[in-house]
Amino acid sequence: MIELQGLVYQYPNQPTPVVDINLLAINSGEQIVLTGQSGSGKSTLLHLIAGLMDPSSGTVSIKGTSIHSLRGSKRDHFRGWHIGMVFQTFQLLHGFTVIENILAALMFSDLPRKEHRNRATALLETLGVNIPNARISDLSVGQQQRVAVARAIACTPAVVLADEPTAALDPEYASIAMDLLQEGCRAIDAALICVTHDTSLISRFDRHERLEDLCSVGGAV
Amino acid sequence: MALTDWNIVTRSMRSRWFSTLLTILTVAIASGLMTLLISMRSAGEDAFRRGTGNVQMLISKEPGPLASVLNSMFYAQAPGNPILFDEYEQLVSQYPFAWTVPTQLGDSYAGAPVMGTTEGFFTSFQPAADRTWSLKSGTYFNSPLEVVVGSDAATTHRLNIGDSITFDHGTSKKPGSHEHDEFEFVVVGVLNQTLTAHDRALFTNLESAWLLHAHDRRESQLGHGIHTTLEDIIPNDRKITGVYASLGDRKAALIQVLGALRSDPNWTIANPASTVGGLFQIVSNIDQILLAMAIAVMFSSGISILVALYNSMDNRRRQIAVLRVLGASRLRVFNLVLTESAMIGVLGGFAGLGIAFAAGQLVSGVLQSRVGIVVNPALPADGYLMIVLATVALSCIAGVIPAIVAYRTPVVRSLRPVG
Numbered sequence: 001m002i003e004l005q006g007l008v009y010q011y012p013n014q015p016t017p018v019v020d021i022n023l024l025a026i027n028s029g030e031q032i033v034l035t036g037q038s039g040s041g042k043s044t045l046l047h048l049i050a051g052l053m054d055p056s057s058g059t060v061s062i063k064g065t066s067i068h069s070l071r072g073s074k075r076d077h078f079r080g081w082h083i084g085m086v087f088q089t090f091q092l093l094h095g096f097t098v099i100e101n102i103l104a105a106l107m108f109s110d111l112p113r114k115e116h117r118n119r120a121t122a123l124l125e126t127l128g129v130n131i132p133n134a135r136i137s138d139l140s141v142g143q144q145q146r147v148a149v150a151r152a153i154a155c156t157p158a159v160v161l162a163d164e165p166t167a168a169l170d171p172e173y174a175s176i177a178m179d180l181l182q183e184g185c186r187a188i189d190a191a192l193i194c195v196t197h198d199t200s201l202i203s204r205f206d207r208h209e210r211l212e213d214l215c216s217v218g219g220a221v
Numbered sequence: 222m223a224l225t226d227w228n229i230v231t232r233s234m235r236s237r238w239f240s241t242l243l244t245i246l247t248v249a250i251a252s253g254l255m256t257l258l259i260s261m262r263s264a265g266e267d268a269f270r271r272g273t274g275n276v277q278m279l280i281s282k283e284p285g286p287l288a289s290v291l292n293s294m295f296y297a298q299a300p301g302n303p304i305l306f307d308e309y310e311q312l313v314s315q316y317p318f319a320w321t322v323p324t325q326l327g328d329s330y331a332g333a334p335v336m337g338t339t340e341g342f343f344t345s346f347q348p349a350a351d352r353t354w355s356l357k358s359g360t361y362f363n364s365p366l367e368v369v370v371g372s373d374a375a376t377t378h379r380l381n382i383g384d385s386i387t388f389d390h391g392t393s394k395k396p397g398s399h400e401h402d403e404f405e406f407v408v409v410g411v412l413n414q415t416l417t418a419h420d421r422a423l424f425t426n427l428e429s430a431w432l433l434h435a436h437d438r439r440e441s442q443l444g445h446g447i448h449t450t451l452e453d454i455i456p457n458d459r460k461i462t463g464v465y466a467s468l469g470d471r472k473a474a475l476i477q478v479l480g481a482l483r484s485d486p487n488w489t490i491a492n493p494a495s496t497v498g499g500l501f502q503i504v505s506n507i508d509q510i511l512l513a514m515a516i517a518v519m520f521s522s523g524i525s526i527l528v529a530l531y532n533s534m535d536n537r538r539r540q541i542a543v544l545r546v547l548g549a550s551r552l553r554v555f556n557l558v559l560t561e562s563a564m565i566g567v568l569g570g571f572a573g574l575g576i577a578f579a580a581g582q583l584v585s586g587v588l589q590s591r592v593g594i595v596v597n598p599a600l601p602a603d604g605y606l607m608i609v610l611a612t613v614a615l616s617c618i619a620g621v622i623p624a625i626v627a628y629r630t631p632v633v634r635s636l637r638p639v640g
Contacts, residue, residue, distance in 0.1 A: 073550035080548015103224035108548030116223035
């Protein structure tokens with residue numbers, strides 16, 4: 001369902017590519033963790049999959065659509081509708097309320113507008129966030145994590161990309177956050193690609209890949 | 222309810238409310254200044270044209286037509302060069318006037334000008350195209366020592382029918398002026414408002430005005446304590462300061478009479494409407510400088526929008542990047558910033574109209590109470606609309622650079638964790 005083929009990305013003025021993956025296929029609902037050292041290209045790979053960066057060569061296919069073949073607003077729309085993202089620092093919209101952060105994800109989707117609020121409210125209830133009108137700045141770190149997960153899965157995406165989702169959390173909280181993220185993805189049958197350097201998370205996933213092993217030429221910079 | 226672009230724009234404006242408010246205020250002041258200048262410009266000219274009424278020519282011995290019109294019709298100063306009434310009678314007999322009204326200025330009541338004139342002032346002279354004289358109460362003067370009060374003068378000085386008042390010689394309490402306390406005038410009528418400078422004047426008949434000056438003459442000859450009556454008035458006391466005249470619809474005769482009178486160096490002939498037009502041509506140069514200044518202020522307000530939005534882009538980069546990740550296109554974030562800029566223009570434009578209205582009322586009130594000219598600073602509805610649209614257009618132009626910055630926001634770099 002998600003297929004990376006001959007995916008290469010090389011920064012200008014660098015001798016070797018930071019990403020060079022011959023083939024990586026991830027099934028619908030599969031949860032995969034990618035590990036690697038700092039600077040091994042983990043985040044770059046997620047940005048390539050999300051279509052935020054263009055590869056030097058190769059393709060990323062999601063539900064049969066090569067994301068890099070889409071241009072401009074079509075690619076943005078595809079990303080908003082089919083890809084969810086969770087960041088290390090959550091990247092929530094400050095100045096907005098909890099529910100508005102979820103609605104922000106839905107506003108760029110094809111979901112009928114009249115369904116947005118119901119969908120957002122139901123998601124927050126499922127994830128145990130019962131203060132929809134609170135400001136993000138008034139939330140605890142744990143609550144922010146829940147909102148970030150809710151936002152990532154709001155559009156029922158095909159894949160959720162998580163970039164070091166537990167890096168800012170203590171071990172106890174990291175476990176709760178990962179439960180939340182993984183359960184959220186299972187609930188909507190979305191694939192989860194999580195990049196981390198935290199090896200303690202590996203056992204939680206269906207599959208573990210080391211980025212260095214995936215990269216045919218060693219890749220790490 | 223779904224989240225809309227509008228919500229994002231208003232959230233953004235609210236999150237920087239102080240900066241946004243200051244920017245809106247800057248735009249409002251600039252737009253208000255522009256509106257006020259444009260509306261006052263046309264309103265001022267209208268007000269001056271209005272005060273000249275149906276007078277086709279103003280005859281006097283003032284140094285020039287402008288001084289003549291300002292002094293005899295707008296009560297700027299007491300005219301300084303009198304005309305003997307005999308000269309007036311001779312003049313009237315020489316030319317085919319439809320009507321003439323002799324006027325005499327030089328006295329005042331508590332700073333308000335007092336005009337000596339004839340009944341013709343109220344019957345032949347029409348103060349404005351849409352106004353004829355009418356009484357709010359009482360009657361017009363019928364005999365000496367009766368006074369009819371203009372509407373503003375009655376309000377300002379709280380004059381009512383039956384009040385007894387005395388006049389001052391001169392138009393203000395300046396050296397050389399003195400009170401004519403020997404003669405008490407009785408208020409017999411209060412006029413309805415005409416929205417002209419005449420509203421702040423008082424009117425009595427010519428004999429009354431001459432009586433005061435006959436008394437002054439006799440006092441200087443015979444000393445204090447004398448009693449003066451109408452019989453004591455001699456031809457040299459019978460002076461006027463101006464003549465309102467019209468030839469009616471006879472345009473050819475008007476041109477002929479104007480030509481003949483203008484060739485006589487004894488007279489100063491003014492066509493009030495064209496004299497006021499000439500005055501505004503002189504003023505229009507200053508007016509254009511003021512307008513240029515208002516446009517410059519408008520542009521500076523545009524720059525302040527640009528600076529405010531541009532400076533905010535540093536803080537908004539992360540928000541824009543998150544919106545892009547969530548599916549917002551580059552064009553959409555460009556439009557969000559441009560919409561915010563336009564909103565500042567809309568709010569500033571309308572607030573500017575409010576400022577212009579308030580300032581216009583203030584200026585209008587001051588002009589009416591001090592000069593007696595009713596200036597009604599107003600533009601046609603499409604004039605206001607044009608100013609608001611111009612303000613919005615300028616704001617949009619000012620928002621283009623910040624919008625381009627938003628358009629080009631590097632998503633990946635902007636999402637990197639700080640530190």
